[in-house]
Amino acid sequence: MDKNDKMTTSDEDDDLSSSDGEDKELEERASLLEGELMNNKYLYEVHLEVVEIYRKLGDIKSMRAAYDRFSEYFPLTSTIWLAWIKDEIKISTSSSEKKNILALFERAVKDYLSVDVWLEYVQYCLGNFELDETYKTLEKGLSTAGLHTNQGSLLWDLLRELELTQLALHEPLTDKWKQQVVKVVDAFKRQLSVPLMHMESSYSEWKELVGKLPSEYTIDPKPIEWGYQQALKTLKTYQPFEDQLLIEQDEETLYNIYKEYIKVTKILLLLYACMKEQ
Template identity: 30%
Template sequence: MEETLTTILEEEEEREETTDQPMPDVPQNPNSLASDDASDSHSDSDSDSDSEDEPQQKVELQTLETELSSNPSNYDSHVQYIRLLRKMGEIEKLRQAREAMSLLFPLTPSMWQDWAKDEASLATTQPEAVAAIEKLYERGVFDYLSVSLWYDYLTFVQEYDPMVRDCLPAGISKARNLFERALTAAGLHVTEGIKLWEAYRTFEQAILLTIDESDIQAKEKQNQRIRTLFHRQLSVPLVNMKSTLQAYKAWEVEQGKVLDVESSDLDGISSHVATAYQKALEGYNARAHLEEQSSRQDISDSERLQQFVIYLKFEESSGDPARVQVLYERAIADFPIASDLWLDYTRYLDKTLKVGNVVREVYSRATKNCPWVGELWVRYLLCLERGRASEEELAAVCYNWCLAFGVIVLWELILIF
């Protein structure tokens, strides 16, 4: 099973374009940063260049440390500091810098990807090391919606968790739960959600290959899982729907059905699947122009944000809260400090979901992204009260509010009296 999953995952990764790379010039053993093996991997000219850059890098590092010491809320300095430490291969300082920044600011998906990949390049296969990296991914998918981050998370678990890799029952259950969470978070993403659906299907197809040919019942049960995944995906408005339909028909032909794979018609497809597919295709066609406008790179940020607002109004009028929420998350990932966006998002959730952990978590993220917006803090507290939060949680939010507005002395006086 390990060979099967690994081979399939490698093929998937070859098709997946990514710009994020593991930490440069860092050996597998974090304790051997100055080893001869590491230095041998560079050419003489590279080594000379690094030697010349080292004094300058140390000066830059000291300057940034001084700046962050006096002004820890300087976002750009945090980013530059992390980038420089990563370039220099200062592992422990880099970890500390990332943790320090994450306490103050949400990290971008690419920053979480870099962090997780760096740790994976240094980690052993010990369960505690794998678990620690999984926690990084969990923190990352909490901050912002990112299909690529979810994809990396799923790939990591399949490659590094031995229970998943060896298809043990507990591992299969764990992977399926993670795939379902990924689909809940981003499976409705019109242009990118398809990556998660296909990755899930690839995983289930890999499991099928491990089942003994003589176990007819188990193979049929697994085939039905794959069929159900196809049916679910075909009912969601996504890009390349016709290609997905053809892939499904080709798969059914492999199972013994007689279908015209090259045709885009629905002959031979069960009526409920055909109806759901047609509805999803109409939904995609209705959104294609909105997707194009909201992803344009030749317009200003303010214009693109306005396109998201138009798109959001369309989704709200369509009446599917799950689709509205995913689109808000997409917009926020692109415009994290657009306070009006957070205000509209939280108003929508207050109106549709009323209470619950989902609303509470969104308010937590909203106040971390836009801590200067008093209305968000007030409504956060009201949300907690509706949810009957503990006094400790309410006090913690009040404290963070005072901290954000620089009135912590007032908070201390309130506690005294």
């Protein structure tokens, strides 16, 4: 292996290195597993073990090839994608390498619906690219995973944090401040109209914000109140399904829960569509 293909990191607890004594054993094991994959590409556990071996060896070239091959035959879970992406982030320094990280995130969000992946994606953009790119990515995440009842609020919270951070940069009651307040209010309005777990906490933060606004500045809370109450009613319908999904282990039972959950969701969406037409 060329020394330029060897992954290095300064993290003390990094799991990508192994002692010289282990390297030979790991390389032999990898060679054996590669032989198995030559005969059958659909061995999920073998793919998984191979990428982990290359990660331990710090063999970035072989690791990338193994991940690419793995993703060609199976959708990768969020855990696997994030492990790969975080490894790449540790060694990415140039603009082209950072753009490659974005490409990996784009591949990751297409395999499974994962709020965790979207959060990491947005956070990466926030730390490495212009704010416009962060907002663009966050909006994509919200359109894809913002309706996730159990975890979607994490993405909405991030939007509100970004808007509130921008608000803090302006003097109260200036034109720019007023423009930013509109964006903050809109973020709350959008979030509170979606049935999400723990949305009562977001509503409390909304009330707190309203109470802190200068008395000279007024807003109409009615649209937000209406959206929140409607979303809260819907959440009460979703809640039993979410509770079951958190504790159920049997795959067949989980499948039946999801089927019933989807059926109820479709009925509610049809009802809302009819209400809007009236």
